[in-house]
Amino acid sequence: MGSTRYITSMGELTRKDNSLCFRKDGKNVYIPVENTTEIYCLSEVTLNTKLLDFITSNNIVIHFFNYYEGYSGTYYPKDKYNSGKLLIKQVEAYKDKRLEIAKQIVRIIGVNISEVLYHYYKHDKKEVKGTIDWIRKDFKERIDVVADVKQLMAIEGEVWQRFYGDFKYILPEDFIMNKRVKRPPDNPINALISFGNSLLYTKTISAIYRTHLDQRISFLHEPSEGRFSLSLDISEVFKPVIVYKTIFELVNNKKIQVSRHFDKKVNYCLLNEEGRNIFITAFEERLESVFMHPKLKRKVSYRTAIKLDCYKLIKFIMEDREFTPFSLKEGL
Structure with missing residues (x-):
């Protein structure tokens, strides 16, 4: 899907070296950050501040959705485009x-x-x-x-x-x-x-x-x-x-x-x-x-x-x- 990554199942999103890693059912799925601009969390996803710091440094936006598939909120890096x-x-x-x-x-x-x-x-x-x-x-x-x-x-x-x-x-x-x-x-x-x-x-x-x-x-x-x-x-x-x-x-x-x-x-x-x-x-x-x-x-x-x-x-x-x-x- 190019610049957008969708996470549709429960799991944990972490930083692994210089990549993103989604761990689900004991298996790791690696997400390269080079061409990722936004991530959609459509299920319960666990993450930590170490990940958010990495996300911020790579200008990636994360959107969160609730159980009813409605929009909950967005994490995005501090505004660097302020005018x-x-x-x-x-x-x-x-x-x-x-x-x-x-x-x-x-x-x-x-x-x-x-x-x-x-x-x-x-x-x-x-x-x-x-x-x-x-x-x-x-x-x-x-x-x-x-x-x-x-x-x-x-x-x-x-x-x-x-x-x-x-x-x-x-x-x-x-x-x-x-x-x-x-x-x-x-x-x-x-x-x-x-x-x-x-x-x-x-x-x-x-x-x-x-x-x-x-x-x-x-x-x-x-x-x-x-x-x-x-x-x-x-x-x-x-x-x-x-x-x-x-x-x-x-x-x-x-x-x-x-x-x-x-x-x-x-x-x-x-x-x-x-x-x-x-x-x-x-x-x-x-x-x-x-x-x-x-x-x-x-x-x-x-x-x-x-x-x-x-x-x-x-x-x-x-x-x-x-x-x-x-x-x-x-x-x-």
């Missing part, structure tokens, strides 16, 4: 241009949802046309006249609900979602969405960490204690493209199946280890898939597109250049 000048400008942008930035994020969420649905419309799922038409007219017009971020969040919530409502035309019956349930997910489709969104959120945390942006100062989501709210902002436009397209293809091609890849308990439903591994492989392949960037005149991966959105935001904050997040329609 006082950008921090001041980012705060000023929050005070003076928050609604402008937030509108662009929500507008592109709609564009990307519409593009994903249009793919299915072209493949004889004509029932999704109502949502596509609503996004292209009513949704767009309401964003233009909205007066504050709270109203904008309500419009964003509506576009997601309409999108979820069309799943019944795209997915087989055993993956139908009655409603979006997050903590913990209560059925297979909610389990896939929660896990996929958490992976994307942490990918965005890693991307922002390697820029001079401050994770805590967001524009669409309310800045709050205990979470990296800017990662929520930047990851949101990529959900239709990366998370949902991955889910639709895995389910419709029967690579993920209800009977084989989920653990269903009384109050929750989770991917089992085999299911997680299938999803992770497809998710990473989606991140590494490329498209031709019309401005850069070269092929760019979706992983790089996340980083480019961070740089677009920096240029808006520092140079007042137009900020338009990644659009599946425009390919940039």
Whole structure:
């Protein structure tokens, strides 16, 4: 998986000479640090401060997930990309241009949802046309006249609900979602969405960490204690493209199946280890898939597109250049 390492089973992660060593069931698996930028701990993993010191010196980020496959937190080396000048400008942008930035994020969420649905419309799922038409007219017009971020969040919530409502035309019956349930997910489709969104959120945390942006100062989501709210902002436009397209293809091609890849308990439903591994492989392949960037005149991966959105935001904050997040329609 290149720069990302996933640990999906219980064990101990230690430093062994100048490598990382994961010990599981009495066996050692060595992880080279040279091309590792982030590690995902998706099960109970034991580690110590000696390891964290080694991780810090090699600028590796570690993301931790809980029993319910939800994101718990991130360990990353002390900020070496700090910029006082950008921090001041980012705060000023929050005070003076928050609604402008937030509108662009929500507008592109709609564009990307519409593009994903249009793919299915072209493949004889004509029932999704109502949502596509609503996004292209009513949704767009309401964003233009909205007066504050709270109203904008309500419009964003509506576009997601309409999108979820069309799943019944795209997915087989055993993956139908009655409603979006997050903590913990209560059925297979909610389990896939929660896990996929958490992976994307942490990918965005890693991307922002390697820029001079401050994770805590967001524009669409309310800045709050205990979470990296800017990662929520930047990851949101990529959900239709990366998370949902991955889910639709895995389910419709029967690579993920209800009977084989989920653990269903009384109050929750989770991917089992085999299911997680299938999803992770497809998710990473989606991140590494490329498209031709019309401005850069070269092929760019979706992983790089996340980083480019961070740089677009920096240029808006520092140079007042137009900020338009990644659009599946425009390919940039």
